[in-house]
Amino acid sequence: MREVRVAGVGMIRFGRFPERPIEDMGREAVQKALADAGVHGNQIQETFCGSGYGGPLLGQRILRDMGMTGMAITNVENACSSGTTALREGIAAVAMGRIDTALVIGIDKLTKFGGGTVPLETTDLEVGEGMVMPGLYAMRARRYMHEFGATPKHLAMVSVKAHKNGARNPYAQYQKEVTLEEVMQSRMIADPLTMYMCCPTGDGAAAVVVTTGEKVRQWGVPSVRVLASTLQSGLYKTGFRDMAANELSARTGKLAYEQAGLGPKDINLAEVHDAFAIAEVLYYEALGFCGKGEAKNLIEHGETEIAGRIPVNPSGGLKTRGHPVGATGVAQVCEAVWQLRGQAGGRQVQGAKVALTHCTGGGIAGLDHGACSIHIFTK
């Protein structure tokens, strides 16, 4: 397998753009990524476009007016892991030598649904009867608090951190700090999750250019190296009543660490899939940043703050950057690249050398067998 590097990244500021065509959001992200890599569209040999809800031939629709469709374009879907599933295929195509340079897009426009949670297409009874993501994560939060003595305040502290970081991220949907009291007293969505403990819905697009080590040296652009590129599917939980452990993320993480030849202690920053505050808490443990039941200590000691031992979601995470399903994973990679290149401004993790990104989708009722994708990058 050849050395694969991310040569350029770009994204739009996430938000709610009901009147902007999804194709136009994608084009802006692509143009930024191409400019960042210093390449012209005709140097792209394949494109992989990840989207949860973008509809038919989205990659082609984005690229057609850029004169870039005369290549293989593969559209992929894996719920919240759609973007990084596309990335994995792009990385593989370069690693195996099928091509030298790939474009990867992550994108979704959720405002087309008019608001609320996205449609869950399944024949399952629970979803038919009204089960939605916030309800499911609320149950996980209840179970976790019951088992390990965490409190809603711990969850609120995760949200405060997210907003503190997001306020320093020009690409974030919400760029304002909130207090612990504001989080605790915001509208209840699904007890114990208040509004500020849930990510918003919205629209967004992000893109990255991946290529070989040889190419980036020719081009003379700053780049980061891909150390691990993984995708796994399976159950969110480990078994009956074990809702507070994430088997899928743990298994995918183990695979990623093996590929990279690294462990949790080597990670300088992580972008994890904090669709809800409790999710970030569960992933601290699944990814090995602390032991089982110990996440509350991490939170209490500020260890996942930007200046902490293992900064998590310096971008502000899904909570404040926003979560346009297919766009999220690629936006995480943009953040990882900016951090490793030292370009993260007011949210820079000092001296960051190794970054991990983590996306996981599904995990509910008929979609309980989800998809998790973890990547590890280094300078």
Next chain:
Amino acid sequence: MREVRVAGVGMIRFGRFPERPIEDMGREAVQKALADAGVHGNQIQETFCGSGYGGPLLGQRILRDMGMTGMAITNVENACSSGTTALREGIAAVAMGRIDTALVIGIDKLTKFGGGTVPLETTDLEVGEGMVMPGLYAMRARRYMHEFGATPKHLAMVSVKAHKNGARNPYAQYQKEVTLEEVMQSRMIADPLTMYMCCPTGDGAAAVVVTTGEKVRQWGVPSVRVLASTLQSGLYKTGFRDMAANELSARTGKLAYEQAGLGPKDINLAEVHDAFAIAEVLYYEALGFCGKGEAKNLIEHGETEIAGRIPVNPSGGLKTRGHPVGATGVAQVCEAVWQLRGQAGGRQVQGAKVALTHCTGGGIAGLDHGACSIHIFTK
């Protein structure tokens, strides 16, 4: 790149099953493909699921009750080429050595839309104003007839052949022969295309197991070798007013022939994307089975009949096997494998050694930059 072979295939009979869950259709196809390859589910290392309209995490939904989700599952979309786009990624994963054995699924359930043509998601004016696929292909037919002197009778002869072959295919949605008069006199859909010149909508699923040459020799199963696996995107037509030439299929075909080291004359049978009778006619020329404007000679002399010089769509094609978007490409591969293994019963092409499958999706208004995928197989 390692030798990649198709070790097993399976599909359900296509049809209209509004009350059958899509997951259940998928499971039946997967079970048949696994049984055909003589493998257990735990020998599958990755799954690629191609679907146009199946919704989130379809591969996971199909495999979850089979205990098969503990692996990477990648869902892909490329309109009518969704199934073979999934196949290409599966073949690549085996060829590059990431895994030894992959499962590929092609599947869609169009009856969920209640009938008629499938929704086209685009911001384009033409589609917003009501342009649909039959209208577009009718215009192509008009242009082709104008340029090359073909007549509606030529189109009808293509449909008669499709029904003759489909009547011998136990997996076909429509298994009855029709006369030239019946085709010509059937209800007009979009002049000159009558009902019998248009493929039906419906539901279907197909699956294949791809693995290495080494594995099939260990397993001792009959298999076929992959000689070419291609995907390209671009414009359906070559330019302004040139609606009667298919640039995308011609370019993808050229690439496939190069990969295989073969030419059109080496192909013993082809499954092509005859969504409309005129489409099959255009693809005869795009794939080099005859020269430009010569398709009517091929038809008049029966050269694309099963006993002809270059049998096209011995399965009955999209016209009679049916066209559940994402399922079609993988069903074509099932047919190619059965033909090469001599198991095609009453529709067997005698002595077939090399088979080509051709899918192309999009090609309309906002989706005018489509996706074409061509594969070539040998014994």
